[in-house]
Amino acid sequence: MKIRVNGITDNQPIPETFAFGVYNAEDHMNFGPNRNPEVSWSEVPEGTQSFVVLMFDPDVPSVADDVNQEGKVVPKDLPRVDFFHWLLVDIPADTRLIPEASDSDGVIPKGKPVAPGPMGQRGVNTFTHFLAGNPDMAGTYAGYDGPCPPWNDELMHHYHFEVYALDVESLGLSGEFEGDAVREAMKGHILDSARVTGTYTLNPDLR
Numbered sequence: 001m002k003i004r005v006n007g008i009t010d011n012q013p014i015p016e017t018f019a020f021g022v023y024n025a026e027d028h029m030n031f032g033p034n035r036n037p038e039v040s041w042s043e044v045p046e047g048t049q050s051f052v053v054l055m056f057d058p059d060v061p062s063v064a065d066d067v068n069q070e071g072k073v074v075p076k077d078l079p080r081v082d083f084f085h086w087l088l089v090d091i092p093a094d095t096r097l098i099p100e101a102s103d104s105d106g107v108i109p110k111g112k113p114v115a116p117g118p119m120g121q122r123g124v125n126t127f128t129h130f131l132a133g134n135p136d137m138a139g140t141y142a143g144y145d146g147p148c149p150p151w152n153d154e155l156m157h158h159y160h161f162e163v164y165a166l167d168v169e170s171l172g173l174s175g176e177f178e179g180d181a182v183r184e185a186m187k188g189h190i191l192d193s194a195r196v197t198g199t200y201t202l203n204p205d206l207r
Contacts, residue, residue, distance in 0.1 A: 003194035006038035014198035021148030036144035055086035084179035087123025110139030
């Protein structure tokens with residue numbers, strides 16, 4: 001398989017158009033346009049019955065105590081964990097493209113609903129947990145929400161866009177399912193996959 005994410009070249013910076021947070025010299029971060037990029041794929045294997053699209057950041061601090069705190073930094077050697085930014089499952093087998101801004105166009109406080117999106121079933125992204133303590137933002141964040149790494153992180157963040165061709169029409173997931181549940185449900189059903197990776201930072205020393 002091959003995947004193309006319009007506007008994103010492998011291992012190059014992600015345009016701010018697709019970001020949840022954008023750099024601001026005074027306040028460190030403002031909300032960004034938060035549009036999902038156009039994703040397309042080709043060279044699909046025979047027998048494909050559905051697709052899954054994932055986007056995740058494997059560089060998120062495992063301990064958040066110093067995240068976005070004035071006078072502190074998140075050291076680059078801190079252990080990291082996955083943060084899921086986009087989960088779409090049960091995408092029909094004849095689909096080859098998800099248009100830009102079809103699953104997200106702007107930051108929506110308190111999130112988007114868990115419901116079938118324009119191209120498949122939305123899963124819950126990790127902003128749901130990250131923003132749970134913010135009374136103005138807490139809610140269920142489904143579908144796409146883009147990059148917003150800590151502005152004081154010494155590590156450049158990487159964002160993996162992946163598409164999977166599966167041998168089943170549905171993964172049988174419902175409700176507020178998350179990234180780990182998608183990975184578990186896909187086991188034994190992946191015919192092929194493809195990935196493109198972009199980078200992003202809000203740390204002015206890394207920009």
